Every structure is written in structure tokens, then in C-alpha cells.
Amino acid sequence: MKKLFTTLSNIWKIEELRERIVFTLIILLVYRFVSHVVLPGVDPTALDTNEQSGLLGLIDMFAGGSFSRVSVLALGVMPYISASIVVQLLGIAVPSFQKMQKEGESGRNKLNQITRYLTVAITAVQAIGYIKTQVPVEAIMIDRTLFYVLSTFVLAAGTLFVMWLGEKITDKGIGNGVSLIIMVGIIARLPIALQQEISSRFVGEGGLIGLVLEIVALFAVVMFTILIVQGVRKVPVQYAKRIVGNRQFGGVRQYIPLKVNAAGVMPIIFAQALMFIPMTLTSFFPSLQNTWLIQFSDYTSLTYCLTFAFLIIAFTFFYTAITVNPTQMADDMKKNGGFIPSVKPGLATSSFIDDVISKITFPGSIFLAIIAILPAIAVKFGIKSEFAHFYGGTSLLILVGVVLDTLQQIESYLLMRHYDGLMKTGRVTGRTGIPAATGSNAVI
Structure with a gap:
């Protein structure tokens, strides 16, 4: 304290x-x-x-x-x-x-x-x-x-x-x-949602123990989300050593931080936009309300959750592919005299980076899909809809990402003035806080 x-x-x-x-x-x-x-x-x-x-x-x-x-x-x-x-x-x-x-x-x-x-x-x-x-x-x-x-x-x-x-x-x-x-x-929206949840617990079932379990579960979900947002795969990069006069340039070993969740919240936003199409069709054509499309009006239904998760996984691969360019990264590395140990510069480096991105994007997309459907799971466990939205989805990812980035900027000011940082065990690293040899900017 x-x-x-x-x-x-x-x-x-x-x-x-x-x-x-x-x-x-x-x-x-x-x-x-x-x-x-x-x-x-x-x-x-x-x-x-x-x-x-x-x-x-x-x-x-x-x-x-x-x-x-x-x-x-x-x-x-x-x-x-x-x-x-x-x-x-x-x-x-x-x-x-x-x-x-x-x-x-x-x-x-x-x-x-x-x-x-x-x-x-x-x-x-x-x-x-x-x-x-x-x-x-x-x-x-x-x-x-x-x-x-x-x-x-x-x-x-x-x-x-x-x-x-x-x-x-x-x-x-x-x-x-x-x-x-x-x-x-x-x-x-959090105070009103929390007040509704407290009222429902004390008036209905669960009581104080149920409320405490909900808060503990929310804390665990936030920690899990931070792990996903901060998770990176460090690809080592070695720069060629050059001697000019009596001074040595290069020869430094750095790394490229390839993020597990490079697409950010965009796959959830895109998928949610598509999931709104069936509801729009049923509102314009009432005759479709008696078909299977009506299942998409309930975001807690199994059909909605499975379709939503599949779209998120697909959009994660799509958005990562168009925002992260392994060929450009390999070319920039080659121009600056850098190379990945045991990998030839040029096409081989590009293929290696692309393979690493594909391997880390799959579990990242799975975790992102789980976070997106957590509010529906929370509702099934009896949590009020307003409060359940804070258990995952776009809102939680935005909250975690923005707080980490803001804390990183505050810590940078502290370290520049020779004060201790916010964290005793190490520096706070936001989505752009990891030093990189090359790479692309993250998208919020």
C-alpha cells in the first residue's frame, strides 16, 4: 500500500x-x-x-x-x-x-x-x-x-x-x-449494471456468496484477457556487425514480437455485424420469424454462439493476414542487415514468419472466440444481461487494452524522471510497448 x-x-x-x-x-x-x-x-x-x-x-x-x-x-x-x-x-x-x-x-x-x-x-x-x-x-x-x-x-x-x-x-x-x-x-454503464446485479442477488437467489463468486469469476476472466492481449511470440533477429573506423555498428540481437491476438477486437466487431443480418431479415420479412433464423435473435442460443465463434475465428485469420505482412517484414529486415538465426534472408524468412503467425493465430482466435461468447455463458449461469457484458466481448477487450496502454504512458513519464515504475516486478507493456526490430502497428 x-x-x-x-x-x-x-x-x-x-x-x-x-x-x-x-x-x-x-x-x-x-x-x-x-x-x-x-x-x-x-x-x-x-x-x-x-x-x-x-x-x-x-x-x-x-x-x-x-x-x-x-x-x-x-x-x-x-x-x-x-x-x-x-x-x-x-x-x-x-x-x-x-x-x-x-x-x-x-x-x-x-x-x-x-x-x-x-x-x-x-x-x-x-x-x-x-x-x-x-x-x-x-x-x-x-x-x-x-x-x-x-x-x-x-x-x-x-x-x-x-x-x-x-x-x-x-x-x-x-x-x-x-x-x-x-x-x-x-x-x-458499470455502476447501474452492478447495482442491478446486487439487487437481483439479494432479492432473488444466490445472496452474498453468489455475488462474491461472480466477482471472483470476473477477476479471473480479466486476468485471462490480459494474458491474451499481452501474449507475444518473440522471433529472434540478429543484425550483422559492421566496423567503421574504431566504432562497431550492429551486431545486436533483438526480436520481433508477433502478437497472439494481432487482430485486436476487429474480428468480434465484424462478426457481430454479420450476426445482425438474420435479425434484420426477420424484421423486414415477418414470414421468416417461424424459420431457423429466429434462433439468431437470442445471443445465448447454441446456434448463435457456435456461428459467432466460427465467424470470429475466420475473421481473425483474415484480418491478421491483411494487416501483418511477412514479406514486407522480411524485406525491411534484409535492408537493415538483419536476419533470423538459421533462416536464410528473403523468401525463407518470409515463409518462416508466415508459418509462425499461422501457428499462433489459431490458438489466439480460439481464445478470442471464447472471450466473445463468455457473456452468453454468464447469462446462462443466472447473471443479469447488463452485468454479463463485462465478462467478455468487445467491451472487456477494449477496457483491458486501453487501460494497459494508458498505464504504459504514465510509467514512461515516471521512468524518464527516474522514479520507480507502476509495477514492482517489471515494466508495464501495452500493445505498442514491446521493442521490436520491425513489424506493424496494432489496431485498436
Whole structure:
């Protein structure tokens, strides 16, 4: 405990770190305050406050409940995330985007500008669909045509405002701004979910012992998730030794950290989007509700869980294949005079890296599928749906990843000022905290 208070005191002593943390907290408070502002012309008492499910529930979770509240920030950062994914995929398939990725800072600025423009276009389309499907007609208090036009502009401005807040946190705060905003939206639902779970346990079955067992199980799941997020396969790389004058260059042995879960949360997001298709079909064609498609409306059913797990495994291999390029890694290594011991440079190195990635991606995809269906398993054990979402899925992976990255940045400030780090046994390593000889950036 003394070590903890000493570390917190050291954090507060560093003026730059203190200012960054305070700035981050202020921005997050502003975001939470604005997220409760309802769209102009909407009667809040006429809104349906029931919990969203499927893809809509995922969007509502990312937006911190703003989606179901019909807030000015209802769409949150989802359009920005969608635009970022599209630009990233274009960087793999389109040569002009590949060229911009290799142009350094100027290329990144161009890609960021394209992402912003694409965010505006996606937000405009999603805003129209959101207004027509999520805002009840009886809740609109002004002229309907005027409301549609006004709300489209307001929702687009709200998404750009959230994106601006995230960029401000990244520049002047601590951690990744967009990721922190998503994390705060997820955590905002935890107190209500925990209160509901406590009430159900003491009113119904289980009592205090059942609640304690749930907390212990949640702690074990979080530890398991951290192992998956942090798991890497270290491929040793040796650099050729060169002697220039009286100085020696190279000759250093490093390693490439190939992540067990290189795809991050993207396979779950993609799979969840596909799992929403059967529910959409049954809503448009009521005659299909009597078919086997109705099983996909219950995320705790065996059919849903097995299909969901299979899609996650498939998308994990797909997304890893398009984001991790063994050929480029082998070429970069060869240009810098590096080689893997007992493996020839060039094609043999590329094949070796590809084989290692394939071997570690399979167990990684299995573990990711297990984490994704854990909320359904938790519901089957009698845990309330709201609280069960914290036992796995996208929310848990985002929480673990963002917390680790933020702690890594705080520890970097401490170590630069010659203070002890956060961990007594070793340094905190986030998704980008492992030194690498070469490799690709992780995706949140």
C-alpha cells in the first residue's frame, strides 16, 4: 500500500504528467455532460429506454448510452472508427494509399484528412437511418421535415465534436483519445449494471456468496484477457556487425514480437455485424420469424454462439493476414542487415514468419472466440444481461487494452524522471510497448 501511495505522489510531482491527466479528466467530463443533451425537438419522456441488442447494442455501448437516449452525440465515434477501417483497408488494396502510408508524417496527415472527410459522409448516412429508425414519431415535437434536416446536421456535428475531443486528448492529454472516450462510455454503464446485479442477488437467489463468486469469476476472466492481449511470440533477429573506423555498428540481437491476438477486437466487431443480418431479415420479412433464423435473435442460443465463434475465428485469420505482412517484414529486415538465426534472408524468412503467425493465430482466435461468447455463458449461469457484458466481448477487450496502454504512458513519464515504475516486478507493456526490430502497428 505504501508503494502505491508513493507512486501516486510521484505522478503528481511531475508537472507535465499532472497537467495531462487533469486535462484528460476535464475533456472526459465535458464528453459525459454533452452526451446527456437530447436532440433539439425531441421529447425525452416519449423515448423507448429499453436496452438495445445486437449491433445497435454494440453502438450504444460505444456511445456510452447516448444512442438510446437520442443524444446529440448518439452516433459517437462509430463513424470515425468505420472510416478508419475503410482507409486502413484501402491502404492494403489501393497503390495510391500504400504510397501515402510510406510518405511518413506528410502521408499520415493526408490519410487523416481523408479519414475526416469520410467520417462526415458516413455520419450523414448513418444519421438519416438513425433518425428514421430510432426516434419515435410521437417524440418529435416540431415539424418532421425540419427535424430530419436539423438532426442530421446536429448528429454530424456531434460526431465531429467527439472526434475533436479525442484528438485533443491524444495531443495534450494522456493515452489515446478515441479509445479513452469509448472506455469511459463502457465504464459509465458499470455502476447501474452492478447495482442491478446486487439487487437481483439479494432479492432473488444466490445472496452474498453468489455475488462474491461472480466477482471472483470476473477477476479471473480479466486476468485471462490480459494474458491474451499481452501474449507475444518473440522471433529472434540478429543484425550483422559492421566496423567503421574504431566504432562497431550492429551486431545486436533483438526480436520481433508477433502478437497472439494481432487482430485486436476487429474480428468480434465484424462478426457481430454479420450476426445482425438474420435479425434484420426477420424484421423486414415477418414470414421468416417461424424459420431457423429466429434462433439468431437470442445471443445465448447454441446456434448463435457456435456461428459467432466460427465467424470470429475466420475473421481473425483474415484480418491478421491483411494487416501483418511477412514479406514486407522480411524485406525491411534484409535492408537493415538483419536476419533470423538459421533462416536464410528473403523468401525463407518470409515463409518462416508466415508459418509462425499461422501457428499462433489459431490458438489466439480460439481464445478470442471464447472471450466473445463468455457473456452468453454468464447469462446462462443466472447473471443479469447488463452485468454479463463485462465478462467478455468487445467491451472487456477494449477496457483491458486501453487501460494497459494508458498505464504504459504514465510509467514512461515516471521512468524518464527516474522514479520507480507502476509495477514492482517489471515494466508495464501495452500493445505498442514491446521493442521490436520491425513489424506493424496494432489496431485498436
